[in-house]
Structure formats: structure tokens, C-alpha cells
Amino acid sequence: MDSVVQLQRQLVDYSAQLFNEGFLDDQFNQLQQLQDESNPDFVVEVVTLFFEDSERLLDELAKALEQQSVDYRKIDAHVHQLKGSSSSIGAQRVQKVCIGFRNFCEERNIEGCQKCLQQVKHEYSLVKTKLETLFKLEQKILAAGGTIHWPM
Amino acid sequence: MESCNCIEPQWPAEELLMKYQYISDFFIALAYFSIPLELIYFVKKSAVFPYRWVLVQFGAFIVLCGATHLINLWTFNMHSRTVAVVMTTAKVLTAAVSCATALMLVHIIPDLLSVKTRELFLKNKAAELDREMGLIRTQEETGRHVRMLTHEIRSTLDRHTILKTTLVELGRTLALEECALWMPTRTGLELQLSYTLRQQNPVGYTVPIQLPVINQVFSSNRAMKISPNSPVARLRPLSGKYMPGEVVAVRVPLLHLSNFQINDWPELSTRRYALMVLMLPSDSARQWHVHELELVEVVADQVAVALSHAAILEESMRARDLLMEQNVALDHARREAETAIRARNDFLAVMNHEMRTPMHAVIALSSLLQETELTPEQRLMIETILRSSNLLATLINDVLDLSRLEDGSLQLDLGSFNLHAVFREVLNLIKPIASVKKLPVTLNVAPDLPEYAIGDEKRLMQTILNVVGNAVKFSKEGSISITAFVAKSESLRDSRAPDFFPVPSDNHFYLRVQVKDAGQGINPPDIPKLFTKFAHAQTLATKNSSGSGLGLAICKRFVNLMEGHIWIESEGLGKGCMAIFIVKLGIPENTSESKNPFLPKANHGQTTFPGLKVLVLDDNGVSRMVTKELLVHLGCDVTTASSRDECLLVVSQDHKVVCMDAGMPDSFEAAVRLHEKFTKRHERPLIVALTGNTDKVTKENCMRVGMDGVILKPVSVDKMRSVLSELLEHRVLFEAM
Numbered sequence: 001m002d003s004v005v006q007l008q009r010q011l012v013d014y015s016a017q018l019f020n021e022g023f024l025d026d027q028f029n030q031l032q033q034l035q036d037e038s039n040p041d042f043v044v045e046v047v048t049l050f051f052e053d054s055e056r057l058l059d060e061l062a063k064a065l066e067q068q069s070v071d072y073r074k075i076d077a078h079v080h081q082l083k084g085s086s087s088s089i090g091a092q093r094v095q096k097v098c099i100g101f102r103n104f105c106e107e108r109n110i111e112g113c114q115k116c117l118q119q120v121k122h123e124y125s126l127v128k129t130k131l132e133t134l135f136k137l138e139q140k141i142l143a144a145g146g147t148i149h150w151p152m
Numbered sequence: 153m154e155s156c157n158c159i160e161p162q163w164p165a166e167e168l169l170m171k172y173q174y175i176s177d178f179f180i181a182l183a184y185f186s187i188p189l190e191l192i193y194f195v196k197k198s199a200v201f202p203y204r205w206v207l208v209q210f211g212a213f214i215v216l217c218g219a220t221h222l223i224n225l226w227t228f229n230m231h232s233r234t235v236a237v238v239m240t241t242a243k244v245l246t247a248a249v250s251c252a253t254a255l256m257l258v259h260i261i262p263d264l265l266s267v268k269t270r271e272l273f274l275k276n277k278a279a280e281l282d283r284e285m286g287l288i289r290t291q292e293e294t295g296r297h298v299r300m301l302t303h304e305i306r307s308t309l310d311r312h313t314i315l316k317t318t319l320v321e322l323g324r325t326l327a328l329e330e331c332a333l334w335m336p337t338r339t340g341l342e343l344q345l346s347y348t349l350r351q352q353n354p355v356g357y358t359v360p361i362q363l364p365v366i367n368q369v370f371s372s373n374r375a376m377k378i379s380p381n382s383p384v385a386r387l388r389p390l391s392g393k394y395m396p397g398e399v400v401a402v403r404v405p406l407l408h409l410s411n412f413q414i415n416d417w418p419e420l421s422t423r424r425y426a427l428m429v430l431m432l433p434s435d436s437a438r439q440w441h442v443h444e445l446e447l448v449e450v451v452a453d454q455v456a457v458a459l460s461h462a463a464i465l466e467e468s469m470r471a472r473d474l475l476m477e478q479n480v481a482l483d484h485a486r487r488e489a490e491t492a493i494r495a496r497n498d499f500l501a502v503m504n505h506e507m508r509t510p511m512h513a514v515i516a517l518s519s520l521l522q523e524t525e526l527t528p529e530q531r532l533m534i535e536t537i538l539r540s541s542n543l544l545a546t547l548i549n550d551v552l553d554l555s556r557l558e559d560g561s562l563q564l565d566l567g568s569f570n571l572h573a574v575f576r577e578v579l580n581l582i583k584p585i586a587s588v589k590k591l592p593v594t595l596n597v598a599p600d601l602p603e604y605a606i607g608d609e610k611r612l613m614q615t616i617l618n619v620v621g622n623a624v625k626f627s628k629e630g631s632i633s634i635t636a637f638v639a640k641s642e643s644l645r646d647s648r649a650p651d652f653f654p655v656p657s658d659n660h661f662y663l664r665v666q667v668k669d670a671g672q673g674i675n676p677p678d679i680p681k682l683f684t685k686f687a688h689a690q691t692l693a694t695k696n697s698s699g700s701g702l703g704l705a706i707c708k709r710f711v712n713l714m715e716g717h718i719w720i721e722s723e724g725l726g727k728g729c730m731a732i733f734i735v736k737l738g739i740p741e742n743t744s745e746s747k748n749p750f751l752p753k754a755n756h757g758q759t760t761f762p763g764l765k766v767l768v769l770d771d772n773g774v775s776r777m778v779t780k781e782l783l784v785h786l787g788c789d790v791t792t793a794s795s796r797d798e799c800l801l802v803v804s805q806d807h808k809v810v811c812m813d814a815g816m817p818d819s820f821e822a823a824v825r826l827h828e829k830f831t832k833r834h835e836r837p838l839i840v841a842l843t844g845n846t847d848k849v850t851k852e853n854c855m856r857v858g859m860d861g862v863i864l865k866p867v868s869v870d871k872m873r874s875v876l877s878e879l880l881e882h883r884v885l886f887e888a889m
Contacts, residue, residue, distance in 0.1 A: 027866045034781045034869065042781055050774045077817075084815060085774035087844060087866065 004146035011137045011148070018134070023127050027090030032150030047131055050089050054124055057082045061117055065110070075113065076105045082120070093123045170228055177221045184218025206253075206260055213253045216246035294443045297325040301447075302454045311462045315347050318455050322430065323349045326444055329397055329434060330387055334427040336361060336406070343427055348387065359383045365401075370425050375402040375448040377440060384429050397432030398440050402448050404428050405456045428452055504552045511548065514541045553706055564608035564713055568740045571605045571663070572597060575636060578616050586624050591632055593624075598637030602661065606738030611710045615718075616665060618703045619731045623669035630670025630728065639664035639734050659739050662716070670728040679720055683708045711735055760787035761876055767837065768792045769799045769812035769822060779811055779842065782872050796822040800829065807837040809879065814843035814850060814862070823857040838879055842867060 018024045035042040057078050064075050083098035097119045104112030138148055188211035195207055223239045301321045305314050319331045330350055334343035342358040343366065359366070365382045378385060380396035403425040430448060432438045518538045526534060579595050586593045616634075623632045639662040674682065683704050711718040714735040722729035766788045770776035776792055783790045791807070793799035796818035803810065803826065810826065812819045823839050830836030840861040841854045854862045863875055 026868075030866065030868050031778065031781075034778075034785045036785070039781065039784070046774060046777050046781075049777060053773055080815060081772050084772040084813070084844075088772070088775040088778045 004141060004144045007137065007141045007144060008146055008148075011134070011141060014134060014137060018130055022092050023130055025090045025092040027087065029090075029150055031089060035150075044135060046089055047135070050085050050091070051128060053085050054082060054094075057085075058117075058121055058124065061120075065114055065117060070108075070110060070113075072105050072108055076102060079105060091123075091127045094120065094127055097123055174225060174228060177224050181218045181222040181225075184214050184221060188214050206256055209249065209253050209256060213246065213249040216242060216249055220246050290441075291443055294447050298447055298450050298454075301325065301451050305451075305454055305458045306461075309458075309462045309465045311459060311466075314455065314458045314462060318428075318451060319347055319349045322448070322451060326430065326432075326447070328430050328432060330429075330431040332384075332387055332429045333404070334359070334384060334429070336424050336426065340424065343384070345387070346426075351387070357387075366427060369401045369427060370403045373403065373449065375400050375445045375452070378429075380431070384427060385431065387429075387431075395435055397434045397436055397438065399429060399431045400440055400445065400448060401427055401429045402452045404452045404459075406459060428455075500552060504548060507548050508545070511541060511545050515545060550703070550706060564611065566606055566608060566738070568604055568606050569609035570603060571601060571737070572603055574609060574613050574616070575634070578613060578620060579634070581617065582620050582624060586632065589624065589627070591624060591627055591630065593620075593632045594634065596633065596635045598635075600638055601636060601663070602638075602739060604740045605661075605663070606740050607714060607735070608710075612714070612735065612737075615707045615710050615733065615735075618707050619665070619667050619718075619733065622703065623667050623671065623731065627669045627671030627728075632667065632669045635666045635668075637664055638662065659741075660736050661739055662734050663737050664732065664734045666730060666732045668728065668730040673725050673727040673729050674720065674722040675725055676722060679722065682720060683718075707733070761880075762787045764788045764809065764876070764880075765807045766790050766809045766811060767799065767803055767807045769794075769796070769810060769816070769819070770842075771795060771816050772813065775813060779813075779867070782867065782869060783811070785869060786873055786876065788876075796825070800825055803829070803837065805830070805835050809876070810837045810839050812839065812841055814841035814854060820853060820857045823854075823859050827858045840875070840879065 015024075031043050031046060061075060061078050061082075064071060064078070079098050079101045083095055083102070086092075086094040086098060097116060101113065101116035101120060104116055141148055191207055191211060195204065219242045220239070223235065223242055226235045227239060301318070304317045304321050308314055308317065315333055319333060322328065323331045328349070330348065332345060332349070333347040335346040336342070337344050337358065341361055343361050345357040363383065365378050366384065369376055369378065378399050378401045380386075380399045382399075384401065385396075385399040404427070406424040406426055428448075432440065515538065518534055518541060522531070522534050522538065575595055575597055579593065582593060620632070620634060708718050711733050714737070716733060716735035718731070718733035720729055720731045764787070766783050768776055768779050768783065768790055770779060770792075771794050773794075776794065780790045780792055788809075791802055793802050796816075799810070799812070799822055812822060814820075816822075819841065823841075826836065826839060838860040839858070840863060841859050842863050842865050843850055843854075844865045851862050861875070861879055863871070867875075
């Protein structure tokens with residue numbers, strides 16, 4: 001039982017850290033609230049879907065920016081999608097970069113866009129790692145017989 | 153000498169005598185000839201002379217006479233026969249004419265004489281007319297004076313001016329030495345000298361009113377001559393030398409307002425007169441003429457009228473002033489009352505808030521405390537605290553409600569609600585208390601009473617509860633029965649409510665509730681007092697009862713707001729009573745409003761929307777999944793679509809709500825297409841857009857394409873819940889951005 005409590009405390013600290021550093025926002029808590037007995041893996045499913053979607057979008061963005069004549073409209077549409085997804089799961093930092101990305105798109109600033117793309121990729125990989133760690137912790141707790149309550 | 157037939161003179165004609173005769177005859181002839189000429193000349197000149205032919209005769213007579221005398225001239229000496237013949241002819245003619253003339257004159261002279269008499273007669277007539285003319289002129293003068301005087305007198309409505317002007321004008325017109333007015337004093341027993349013409353300040357002589365001379369003057373409306381020695385005429389000290397002029401006195405009726413009887417004017421009920429005394433100049437040998445007396449009488453009348461007008465004006469001015477004062481006072485009182493009301497309202501509002509805050513704290517904390525672990529003792533104490541504080545809170549609410557009701561600022565919260573449920577709830581609330589007092593309570597709801605109605609549920613429940621509560625409170629035994637049914641037109645008009653004119657219509661019905669108890673009853677004369685604030689029917693039994701006495705007053709006001717009527721019937725003390733009220737409720741339409749079981753009620757708070765079919769339209773997989781899960785969590789039956797076309801394919805009449813992501817490129821077009829697909833409003837699902845944009849443009853665009861609502865992302869569970877409930881209740885939701 002001590003390990004469960006310890007693991008739980010670890011989870012609490014870790015999630016607090018994620019919130020403090022702005023990786024996640026309240027939307028993530030909302031998602032957790034939607035998870036219940038009828039849908040026990042909801043959050044994992046959504047986040048997995050987010051990862052798939054985002055990777056696809058990032059590939060498309062990279063391809064689009066390499067073109068000779070850059071189609072800013074298409075880029076804007078992709079970024080918009082990414083922004084929507086990230087805000088839906090509460091990936092705050094990714095969402096913020098997307099907003100900046102869209103501004104550069106409007107200005108048709110190719111360098112700005114490229115810089116933003118790098119930033120987005122960076123943030124995305126960060127939040128992905130963090131979330132994966134979080135989920136591993138949760139699984140450990142569940143395997144040890146403990147329970148998890150959101151919000152922490 | 154030959155002898156001739158002529159007569160020879162006896163003596164020899166003396167030359168002188170002959171000469172003189174000769175000359176005289178000549179002049180006579182001349183005269184005789186010239187007189188007719190003169191006559192003719194002058195007659196020709198005058199046109200009037202009527203006897204021309206007489207004149208002709210006369211002329212002829214004179215001419216012939218002259219001729220005779222002329223011919224005589226030739227007879228002095230020897231003359232021939234012709235001359236004699238001519239002479240004879242002339243003489244004969246002369247004789248004839250003169251005789252004729254003489255005869256004519258007999259006729260004429262009486263005529264001429266009568267002309268003379270006529271002339272004299274006419275002269276007399278002329279003199280008489282002259283006199284009369286003089287009289288008329290005098291009268292006209294008098295009339296003019298009267299008019300002028302009247303004009304002067306009547307041109308002012310001020311009493312003093314009237315009287316002063318009268319005296320001045322009279323003095324001027326009639327050239328009086330002195331003119332005085334004696335007014336009766338307040339007591340009516342004396343006459344006081346009030347105004348004089350010459351003296352500036354009358355010194356206030358008084359004479360008793362019962363003097364014979366005064367009575368004489370007062371008894372007739374004519375101006376009378378009085379002795380200059382009478383006390384009213386003795387205005388100046390008499391210095392023995394001069395003869396005082398003639399004095400005339402006339403009465404002036406003083407008309408008091410209360411004397412005005414239109415039918416018997418000028419017969420006056422109470423007669424007060426003033427005395428006007430006029431004195432001719434002394435030593436002037438002038439006499440009062442009739443026309444002057446008439447003038448004085450007329451003036452006196454006019455003065456009376458003018459004074460009465462002045463009196464009326466005074467009265468009306470006084471009345472107007474009084475009214476103005478009253479108006480000012482009333483206005484002041486009104487403003488004070490308004491200030492008082494405002495002060496009271498402010499006080500109530502403040503106190504209400506101040507009172508509610510701690511009340512809220514007490515109630516909230518007590519109920520929280522109730523949830524924790526308590527010993528039975530503590531639990532009892534907490535329950536008592538809670539009950540008392542709830543009672544206090546109700547009291548505060550009552551007081552505030554009443555004050556708001558009185559201001560007319562209270563408005564009913566109309567909404568659709570379950571009528572039957574209201575009665576059941578009342579029954580549930582009252583049953584515990586009634587069973588403690590061992591009073592059976594029965595509820596009888598008519599089968600034709602609609603299940604749902606539109607009205608103010610909370611206040612209707614409050615009213616029913618109050619009435620039933622009173623029944624329970626004032627009964628020691630017996631049963632209490634509550635009946636509720638739809639009032640038909642016969643039962644609507646009640647003789648006890650003559651002002652109540654219910655008008656049934658298609659979308660309203662009248663609910664009639666009767667609560668009968670077998671308690672202590674009420675004295676019929678006390679029944680009206682029941683509905684007045686703070687009044688209690690004070691009997692021994694109720695002395696200990698609680699309640700501020702506001703309940704029925706508030707109920708009455710609620711019932712009135714609901715366009716109804718409430719009254720109580722009781723046969724007397726100890727005979728129980730029946731409280732009856734009728735209120736007007738709306739009939740809900742047969743749309744989703746009545747059949748919709750998703751109506752959230754403030755009392756229960758809709759937490760789930762079981763079976764509500766919702767369509768989620770979003771091209772972003774993650775968002776779609778999240779939104780879907782939100783709705784599933786709230787119990788909805790969710791279908792998803794990722795494009796506009798898919799949405800239009802999948803949507804059906806069963807979907808009540810469509811949640812679409814406004815960031816999607818075709819979301820607006822989807823909304824438009826949805827409108828096209830479902831033309832009737834109640835078939836179309838409600839369209840709600842979820843957007844992360846906070847600007848007005850987005851909102852306006854959404855409204856333009858016909859969305860029913862816009863919600864700002866991120867959407868939490870609670871937000872989605874409240875949004876759905878508000879959407880379903882009001883069919884529109886536009887969150888403030």
C-alpha cells in the first residue's frame with residue numbers, strides 16, 4: 001500500500017508540474033471528468049488520436065513549407081486543425097504556438113512560418129513525452145490496485 | 153258866350169284855388185297810379201299772397217280813381233263833350249269796381265283775420281316745442297351722465313374705488329357741495345360715515361340706524377329730500393350765515409353673497425342698506441330737479457350691483473387662494489409620502505440584503521453541519537436551528553415581497569410547470585404537520601384539470617400552501633379537504649366578487665381551488681379584515697399563534713397579479729371556513745414545451761438529458777471526440793459527422809440539437825442548408841456553434857446564418873449542461889462574449 005500512496009503522490013506532483021509549466025490546462029481536467037465506468041479509457045483514446053492527428057499534420061506542414069510556391073491557405077488550414085486539436089485536449093503550449101503560426105501565415109512570412117513549425121514540433125514532442133510518462137504512472141497505480149481522482 | 157250845359161261856377165274861378173286843386177289832383181292821380189304799381193311789384197315778389205285777383209280788383213279801383221282825378225284836371229276849364237263823356241265813363245267804371253271791391257272785402261277780411269289767429273297759435277306751439285326740446289336735452293344729458301357714472305363705477309371691481317368714484321362723479325355731474333356715504337356697522341345698529349367727497353378722512357361719525365328719517369329713506373327705493381338739519385346731513389359745522397342747500401338721501405342696497413336668490417331678485421331676504429346723502433351748494437337757490445333725483449336713484453342701483461360684483465370677486469379670489477394653498481399642501485404631502493416610500497424601499501432593500509446574507513450563512517452552514525456526524529442531541533438542536541432560520545428567511549421574503557407587491561414592481565415568473573405536481577408537493581409538505589395535529593387532509597384534483605399550465609409556479613405554490621397552512625393552523629379537529637378544478641363560466645361569476653369579470657379564452661383557463669376546514673371559523677364581519685396587512689382576527693385561540701399576518705395579504709396580491717380573486721366564506725365562529733381562490737393560468741401549446749420531459753425546473757435542476765438526440769459536426773477528430781464524449785456524459789444520444797455533406801445526410805427530425813464547430817470552413821453553409829431542409833421551426837433541430845473566437849463578427853455571422861446559439865470554447869461539462877437546458881427551455885442562447 002505504501003507504494004500506491006507513493007505512486008499517487010508522484011502522480012500528483014507530476015501533474016501539478018505539468019500544469020504549472022503550462023503544458024496542460026484545465027481542458028485536460030475536463031477530459032478526465034468525462035471518463036467514467038462506461039468509458040474507462042476515454043482520455044487515453046483521445047490523446048492517442050491527438051498524437052496521430054498531430055503527426056500527420058506536422059508532416060503535411062513540413063511538406064507544404066518546402067514547396068516552391070507556398071500555399072498559405074493550406075498551411076493555415078492545417079495549423080487551424082492543429083490548434084483545434086491541441087485546445088481540445090488541453091495542450092496549452094502547442095495551442096499558443098499555433099496561434100503565432102497562424103499570424104505568420106496571414107503575413108505570408110515564410111521564415112516566421114518555418115520558425116513556428118520548428119517550435120510546434122518541439123512543443124509537440126515535449127507534451128507527447130510528458131503525457132506518455134503520465135499515462136505510465138497511471139497504469140502503474142491502477143496495476144497496484146490504487147485509484148485515481150482528477151482533478152488533482 | 154254861348155250857353156252850355158255845363159255848370160258854370162257860381163263865382164269866378166280864382167286862379168290860386170284852381171292852381172292848388174290842379175296840383176292836388178295831379179298828385180292824387182300820381183299816387184293812385186303808383187299804388188297799384190307798388191302793389192303789383194310787391195305781390196310779384198311774394199309768392200304767398202293768396203288773393204291776387206282781389207288785388208287786381210283793388211288795382212283797377214285805384215287806377216280808375218286815379219283816372220277820374222286825372223280827367224278832372226281837364227274839367228277845371230272849358231272842356232269838350234268828349235272829355236265829359238270820358239269823365240263819365242271813368243266815374244261809372246270806378247263806381248262799379250269800387251262797389252265790387254267793397255263787396256269783396258266783406259268776404260276777405262274775416263279770412264285775413266283768421267290767418268292772424270293761426271299765426272299766433274303756431275307761435276305758441278313753437279314756444280312749447282322749444283320748452284320740450286329743452287327738457288329732452290336735459291334728460292339726455294342726465295342719461296349720459298348716468299352712463300358715464302355707471303361706466304366709471306363698473307370699471308373697477310374694488311369696493312373702495314367703486315364707492316369713491318361714485319361720490320366723485322356724482323359730485324361733479326350734479327355740482328354738489330357735499331356727498332357722503334353712510335355704511336352700516338357690523339352690528340347693524342348704527343350707520344357709520346365711511347366716505348365723503350370733500351373731507352379726506354371722515355372722522356367716523358355714527359348715527360343710530362333707527363332714526364325716523366333713515367327709516368323713511370330705507371323704506372322706499374326713491375331718492376328723497378330730507379331736511380338739512382337731520383343728523384345724517386349735518387356733516388359740517390354750520391356757520392349761521394348761509395342757507396344750507398337742499399339735501400337728498402337715497403338707500404343703496406348692500407347685497408351679500410348669501411342673499412342671492414335668483415328667483416326673487418331684487419327681493420332680498422336680509423336687507424342691509426347704506427345711505428347716500430347729497431347736498432346742493434348752499435346759498436345757490438338751486439333746487440333738486442326730478443331728473444336729478446332719477447339720476448341719483450339709478451346711480452344708487454348701479455352702485456349696489458357693482459358692490460355685489462366686487463363681493464363675488466372677492467369670494468372667488470379667496471376661494472382660489474384657499475385652493476392654491478391646499479394644492480401646495482397636498483403636493484408637499486405627496487412629496488413627503490413619496491420620499492417616505494422611497495426611504496422605506498431603500499431601507500427594505502438594504503435591510504433585506506443585510507438580513508439575507510447572515511441568514512444565508514446560518515442556513516447554509518447549518519445544513520452542512522447536518523450532513524456531518526452528530527449526536528442525536530446535536531442533531532435535534534441543528535434541526536431546530538434550521539427550522540427557525542428557514543422560518544425567519546420566509547418572513548424576510550414575505551416582507552420584501554409585500555413591499556415589492558405594493559410598489560407594483562413584482563412581476564410573475566411565468567413558465568410552464570406541472571400543475572398536478574404542485575398540489576402533490578403541497579400535500580407532501582403539509583401532511584407531516586397535519587398528522588401531528590391528527591387532521592386528515594384530502595386532495596381532490598379534477599380529472600379535466602390540465603397537467604401542465606403556464607404561470608408562476610413558485611407563487612402559486614406559495615398561495616396554496618398559505619391557504620392550506622391557515623386551514624391547518626386554525627383547526628383543532630375535523631378534516632381538511634383541498635379541491636382543485638377548472639372553473640366554468642357559471643362558477644366564475646360569484647356574487648361575492650362583483651368586480652371580478654373573468655373572460656375565458658382559448659389559451660387560458662381558470663383554476664379554482666377550495667380549501668375547506670372544520671376549524672374555529674371566522675366571524676363574518678371580520679372576513680374583510682383578513683386580507684389586510686398585519687391585521688389578525690384576534691380571538692383567544694389565535695393569541696398564541698405565530699405569523700406576522702402578512703400571509704393572506706400577500707396571497708391576495710399574488711392572486712390579483714394572476715388576474716384572479718380570493719375570498720373566504722365562514723358561517724361564524726366554531727363553524728369552520730372555506731377559502732376559495734380562482735386564478736388565471738395559461739394553457740401550454742402542444743409543442744415540445746408540454747411534451748418535452750427535458751424541461752429543467754429550478755427546483756430539481758436538470759442534470760442529464762436522457763435520450764436527447766444530438767448531432768455533432770466537426771472536422772477535427774479530436775474535438776469531435778471530446779464534444780461527443782461531453783454529450784454522452786450528459787446522457788445524450790450522439791451522432792457524429794465530419795463534413796457538411798455527411799451532416800446533411802445523417803440529420804433527421806429526431807435530432808433536437810446540432811453542435812457544430814464554427815471554425816470549420818463549411819459550418820455556416822451547413823447551417824443554411826439545415827434551415828432549407830427543415831422549413832418548419834419545430835421540426836428543425838436547434839443549431840449551436842462552438843467557437844474559439846471571441847469577436848463580435850463571428851457572433852454576428854452565426855446569427856446571420858440562423859444559428860440558435862453560440863458557445864465559446866472551451867466547453868466544460870457544467871457549461872454544456874447549462875447550455876443545453878437553457879437552449880431547450882428558451883430555444884435560443886447567445887452567450888455573452
